[in-house]
Amino acid sequence: MDNKKINPFRHEYFLGYINQVLPQYVKVHFPSSVLLNGFTHYGQEFNGGLVGSFVVIEGSKYGFLGRITELLLPESERLSLSEKAFQTSEFHPSGKIEILLSFDLYDPLTVKKGLTTYPNIGAKVFVSSGDLVQEYMSRFGVRADENTNAIKLGYLVSSPNIDVKVNLQSIFGRHCAVVGTTGGGKSFTVSKLIESLIKLGNKAILIDATGEYNGKYEGLKNINIGDGKSVFHYSQLTIDDLFFMLKPSPRTQTPKLMEAIRSLKISALNKGENLKHKNDEIVIDEGIIKKINSPKKPYEAFYYRNISKIENGTADFDFTKLARQISAECVFDNGTAWSGISNNDVSHCVSLISRVTNLGNTPELNQVFGFQEEKKENDITDLIDDFISVDNKDDKLLRLNLKDVKYDFQVRETLVNAIGKYLLNKARNRDFEKSPVVVLIDEAHQFLNKSIKDEYFESKPLDAFDSIAKECRKYGLFLCIATQMPRDIPKGTLSQMGTFIVHRLINYNDKEAISSACSTANKNTLDFLPILGEGEAVVTGVDFPMPIIMKFEKPIEEPNSGTPKLNINK
Numbered sequence: 001m002d003n004k005k006i007n008p009f010r011h012e013y014f015l016g017y018i019n020q021v022l023p024q025y026v027k028v029h030f031p032s033s034v035l036l037n038g039f040t041h042y043g044q045e046f047n048g049g050l051v052g053s054f055v056v057i058e059g060s061k062y063g064f065l066g067r068i069t070e071l072l073l074p075e076s077e078r079l080s081l082s083e084k085a086f087q088t089s090e091f092h093p094s095g096k097i098e099i100l101l102s103f104d105l106y107d108p109l110t111v112k113k114g115l116t117t118y119p120n121i122g123a124k125v126f127v128s129s130g131d132l133v134q135e136y137m138s139r140f141g142v143r144a145d146e147n148t149n150a151i152k153l154g155y156l157v158s159s160p161n162i163d164v165k166v167n168l169q170s171i172f173g174r175h176c177a178v179v180g181t182t183g184g185g186k187s188f189t190v191s192k193l194i195e196s197l198i199k200l201g202n203k204a205i206l207i208d209a210t211g212e213y214n215g216k217y218e219g220l221k222n223i224n225i226g227d228g229k230s231v232f233h234y235s236q237l238t239i240d241d242l243f244f245m246l247k248p249s250p251r252t253q254t255p256k257l258m259e260a261i262r263s264l265k266i267s268a269l270n271k272g273e274n275l276k277h278k279n280d281e282i283v284i285d286e287g288i289i290k291k292i293n294s295p296k297k298p299y300e301a302f303y304y305r306n307i308s309k310i311e312n313g314t315a316d317f318d319f320t321k322l323a324r325q326i327s328a329e330c331v332f333d334n335g336t337a338w339s340g341i342s343n344n345d346v347s348h349c350v351s352l353i354s355r356v357t358n359l360g361n362t363p364e365l366n367q368v369f370g371f372q373e374e375k376k377e378n379d380i381t382d383l384i385d386d387f388i389s390v391d392n393k394d395d396k397l398l399r400l401n402l403k404d405v406k407y408d409f410q411v412r413e414t415l416v417n418a419i420g421k422y423l424l425n426k427a428r429n430r431d432f433e434k435s436p437v438v439v440l441i442d443e444a445h446q447f448l449n450k451s452i453k454d455e456y457f458e459s460k461p462l463d464a465f466d467s468i469a470k471e472c473r474k475y476g477l478f479l480c481i482a483t484q485m486p487r488d489i490p491k492g493t494l495s496q497m498g499t500f501i502v503h504r505l506i507n508y509n510d511k512e513a514i515s516s517a518c519s520t521a522n523k524n525t526l527d528f529l530p531i532l533g534e535g536e537a538v539v540t541g542v543d544f545p546m547p548i549i550m551k552f553e554k555p556i557e558e559p560n561s562g563t564p565k566l567n568i569n570k
């Protein structure tokens with residue numbers, strides 16, 4: 001649109017005058033109630049004085065865009081309210097206007113960040129044309145020297161004839177949170193966002209907790225996890241991840257587990273050969289280091305020579321031998337040598353050994369982490385590598401379907417956290433710089449803010465996504481998390497979210513979590529949250545000089561949450 005053509009103030013749209021100015025809002029006086037009636041102008045409909053409508057105010061140096069939030073009659077006139085009197089403009093209603101942004105009078109499309117001035121008393125108020133509001137929205141997050149590449153996501157709730165077209169950078173550029181009570185429309189919105197990302201040629205990774213995103217997205221690469229075909233091999237996990245699942249007690253079991261892992265790594269590095277040092281030797285039998293009645297020297301010598309490989313923090317050892325190695329660690333240590341079996345240690349480690357055996361023998365877990373097999377070629381990490389590769393121009397959406405992943409042993413949290421950690425390392429490696437990726441996680445409360453806090457184990461958070469939120473924006477890895485319960489998301493992660501898409505929200509604590517995380521959303525707008533309909537949302541964020549109350553368009557591929565319905569007909 002040509003800047004010069006825009007004249008926000010047209011006398012035919014005149015509504016009234018400002019008669020009071022307060023820091024939070026201004027008041028407008030309508031000389032005649034007739035001005036509040038709706039009218040049609042060149043085929044466009046204006047509903048003059050309805051609550052929620054946009055108005056523009058002509059100040060002396062700046063113009064202002066505002067929204068009517070309240071209409072009222074003076075006390076003296078309220079009593080004589082009748083149909084006839086209202087038609088004959090005998091009433092002098094007034095209204096409150098929330099000022100949303102200010103702009104240069106001579107260059108209306110240049111928006112000023114922050115409100116530094118206010119309109120003066122007597123300033124004229126006009127109904128705002130849809131074009132102006134639309135034009136503002138499409139420029140959010142776009143620098144003056146950049147072109148806008150806005151995509152339509154929906155329309156304004158207050159004025160369905162005004163499309164909401166926004167630049168995706170303004171939504172995802174600083175991470176995005178989609179929140180709202182169940183049935184508010186989060187998943188539909190996520191699907192709409194995915195379609196918009198794909199349409200503009202971007203890549204996205206979707207963590208689909210429930211399997212509801214089963215549509216035919218363009219450039220879809222689908223991975224079903226939990227059916228044994230695609231595995232995130234345990235050797236790609238960190239020791240911490242493994243600890244998270246095994247929960248060793250800190251004083252007695254943790255040191256034995258650490259020793260056993262060290263031993264298995266040593267055994268693998270030495271290819272199962274006996275450890276020799278000068279005249280001493282330690283027997284390695286079927287990959288298990290036999291410490292009983294053995295000198296420590298050969299072990300220690302080998303350990304220090306290979307310390308960086310052994311202490312690399314990853315779980316790259318043979319898990320099938322872990323239970324047996326833990327029992328082999330239960331021996332007395334007399335400084336220079338290991339002697340006989342320590343029955344005390346054995347009894348302390350019984351529960352740990354059974355957890356290890358259990359982990360390795362549970363089919364649901366093996367199908368996710370492959371504890372009984374070697375790493376195969378098509379590991380999930382390989383598939384991720386292939387997807388994000390700059391040369392891969394065909395795949396646009398990588399969907400990781402977690403529908404069949406069980407809830408036991410905190411497998412889901414561990415898996416998603418491990419995927420997060422994998423992406424985090426890729427980002428730190430600058431793998432996304434040339435081709436940025438948005439990671440979308442629906443039902444994020446299932447995965448974030450998880451840590452074990454039991455009486456034995458120190459709290460160890462699964463915080464990969466926290467780190468992604470904190471550091472990965474500059475590396476081109478963006479996060480979009482959708483959840484019913486914002487208070488379940490770690491405060492640190494929430495505070496890193498630049499954009500909020502807030503669907504209907506009723507719970508007081510959730511509303512508080514949102515209002516404390518997004519400073520720009522002012523109280524008036526948040527008042528709309530409990531009354532929003534399906535698919536309607538308040539969109540606010542650092543790149544949004546004003547909050548938008550919009551209805552999202554239905555996505556082409558509708559998520560299918562498949563909530564069982566009660567029969568109401570016979």
Ligand SMILES: Nc1ncnc2c1ncn2[C@@H]1O[C@H](COP(=O)(O)OP(=O)(O)OP(=O)(O)O)[C@@H](O)[C@H]1O
Pocket residue numbers: 180181182183184185186187188189484503534535536551552553554555559561
């Ligand atoms: N943009 C929209 N336009 C029209 N209808 C919508 C829109 N968004 C959601 N709906 C309706 O609301 C229903 C619930 O939407 P959705 O599944 O996205 O909610 P949700 O917030 O993800 O809920 P849950 O927390 O239970 O997953 C949908 O089945 C659909 O009928």
Ligand SMILES: [Mg+2]
Pocket residue numbers: 186187188442561
């Ligand atoms: Mg949903």
